[in-house]
Amino acid sequence: MTEISPPKGRGALARREARLAWGLLLPTITIVALVVIVPLLAIFWISAKPVKLGDLRPAEMRLRVTLRDRGDVPQLEYRVINPSRDQVIHKAGFTDTLPQGVTLTGDLPQGCALSGQVLNCDFGDLEPAYNERFRIDAQVSGDVKAAEQAVRDTEPTLRGSADNVLTNATFTLENFTKLFDSGEFWSVFGVTLFYTVFGTLGALVVGLFAAMLLNKSFRGQGILRGLYLFPYVAPVIAVAFTWITLFDPFSGSANALLVQMGVSQGAINFFGQKPLALIMVTLFEVWRYFPLSFLFILARMQSIDSDMYEAADMDGASPFQKFWYLSLPQLLGILSVLFLLRFIWTFNKFDDIFLLTGGNAGTRTLTVNVYEQAFAVSNIGAGAAVAVVVFGCLLVFSALFFRTMSREEGL
Amino acid sequence: MRILQKGFVAGPLLGALWALVMAVTVSVAMSFATGEGFRPGLWGSLVMGALAGAVLLAPARKDWLAAGLTLLGALWVLSGVIAPIHRAEGAGLGATVVAGLIFGAALAFPLARILAGIRPGVLSRHEFEEAVIRFLTGFGYLFFTAIVIIPFYVMVMTSMKSQQQLMLNPLDFTIDLSRGWHLFDSYVQLFEKFNFGRYLWTSFYVSVLTVALTLLFSVPGAYAVARLRFRGQKLFSRGILLIYMVPMIVLALPIYIAYSMVGLRNSILGVVMIYPVTTIPVALYMLQGYFRGLPVEVEEAGLMDGLSRLKVIWKITLPLALPALASVGLYVFMIAWNEFLLAFMLLDDPNKFTLTRGIASLNSSEIPRQHLMAGAVIATVPIMALFLGLERFMTRGLTAGAVKG
Incomplete structure (x- = not known):
């Protein structure tokens, strides 16, 4: 008697399907790995390196060749320069082919050898800021001016390479210790948390309000819905500069209005004062992203069954009761998912603050700090260290997110 | 909550709040439209709003009541005594009258809608909450439309002005159409x-x-x-x-x-x-x-x-x-x-x-x-x-x- 049971293991069909899946995914995986995973690894690598912005271009030897016809004996001059102030160039040297009509008669400098018209020199290691001239007596036959030109036009091949800080084996924890030791870090972290928490909550609450307004059909509902999405769809650079114009302390309309209304005495520097700038930046975040939460909440609201409300009406529930006991529990799922997602993205936000205040006046968040350290202070290593911290926070948040996500299942 | 659920409390209260919202809105709008500084008066608008809220509870034709209130509002703004909207220094009579009329109408007619079905006596929870919701809805539309439109309008308007115009009066939101094609000079x-x-x-x-x-x-x-x-x-x-x-x-x-x-x-x-x-x-x-x-x-x-x-x-x-x-x-x-x-x-x-x-x-x-x-x-x-x-x-x-x- 043969026993009937579901097939064990994976059959040929399943294997074929898996093969096809990987085939379809391969291009995507490759390109994402190349541009996301590799940079992520790179940022860990760089964060443990003492790299400055200037180190991105490794030092190279410079060589200038001139023929000088000074008085009686013409001289061929080689000027060897190491332009870097802190890097040694190893195994520096050059090979130069002399033009016809120029012959060397004087003593060759140490390390140089002449074979025919080819001059070969090796200097070993060049110290930082090395700058030396070597003069060799020469004999010129024919037109001196033409020979000078010909010497200037020769293209000697240069040898020698400097250590590249990015690829050598020096590692340091200095970037991190400096980062955590400076009191600045914790204030930056606090600013980031304030901005993230209030920006997210604000956008969510305002979005909920807007969604409730539009959750009924009336003429012009479509127009209003489109209008309320404007802040999100417009390029961030355009709206950020508009806010700056609107709140400018000298020519901004907001200030003129407040002064005229007698609310404030003089001009207020909205984006330049310590606590106010952070509040303004957070308000901007709320303003720009409430459309997003409003859109999601509205979509969820419209999918709630209306039977429930009719039943509640029969039982005599008041409008507020209906909102509190019926709508809100239904919306809790989307609200928590939205909160976490927006939380993460607000935490990651860079452009908005960078454009509005440049991170000044107490608005420097972690992401702006990455840029500041790397480009304003020119310390790429320190910037990378901040980026690693940002990434670490992201991992924590996303772990939280996935836990909630699998519970809610929605979205 | 109980005390709020009486018509003669809820009506004036909602009226006062709505008047405040309208006073701010109309002053801002008129300031931007004329370039003069109109400003809302706190006490004037509260009193006017409470009055309007009380009057609109009366069992009479609401539109007549609202029309009367509009006139009253306009006169009040014009008189300038603890007015709901203070007339700007240098603002012409015409602009003040317009501001007053708009304020009166924007206060009275929507308020009549908000308070529809509200009696002076004790209200049911339903009636009260529905009035509050109508108030919030009106406020919401106004609020969202303003915060979205103003920045985008500023963007367009600023791009069409000349340097002197910008410096001269930042409150002026008008676009000088007489400049014709020169409006687009920046572009x-x-x-x-x-x-x-x-x-x-x-x-x-x-x-x-x-x-x-x-x-x-x-x-x-x-x-x-x-x-x-x-x-x-x-x-x-x-x-x-x-x-x-x-x-x-x-x-x-x-x-x-x-x-x-x-x-x-x-x-x-x-x-x-x-x-x-x-x-x-x-x-x-x-x-x-x-x-x-x-x-x-x-x-x-x-x-x-x-x-x-x-x-x-x-x-x-x-x-x-x-x-x-x-x-x-x-x-x-x-x-x-x-x-x-x-x-x-x-x-x-x-x-x-x-x-x-x-x-x-x-x-x-x-x-x-x-x-x-x-x-x-x-x-x-x-x-x-x-x-x-x-x-x-x-x-x-x-x-x-x-x-x-």
């Missing part, structure tokens, strides 16, 4: 002197290329994740979401370094290579959600009839997913068009700027403000036109993506 300047035509074109083709490359890579990937069974499928769809959450600035730094070393900085090629990668995770995420929603039976029927998987994707799934492709494409276009960070870091050569990078270069003290705003308008108008024209797709695209900001 002409941008296109003639600042190369904005070229930036517009660069931004356009970079965005289109980004959309094309993104779809090319993400459609097969999304299909595989959504439909095919393979080990690590779940891990993979989570991985997509995780990558979608990695902050751009963290990636931008190594990319900047790599590009500096390879020499891809300052090249459009470099930008076109990097943009799709930032959008592929979003597109993958949106598309896999959509593919999951398609009925599997149609595809199975295709398989039974002897089509290969790839043929099924090409002949059945893709045509069915066309609306989703459109919304994902639009959304990706929007991201690429608005992208600022990478363009700012990677492009230094004014000949290769994208539009957003070009606008960033206008932000200096030597270039007048109206040029900057004109640049902002140039960047905003195409994406807005596209958005309004295809709003249905766009909204769907946005809600499908859970969406990156």
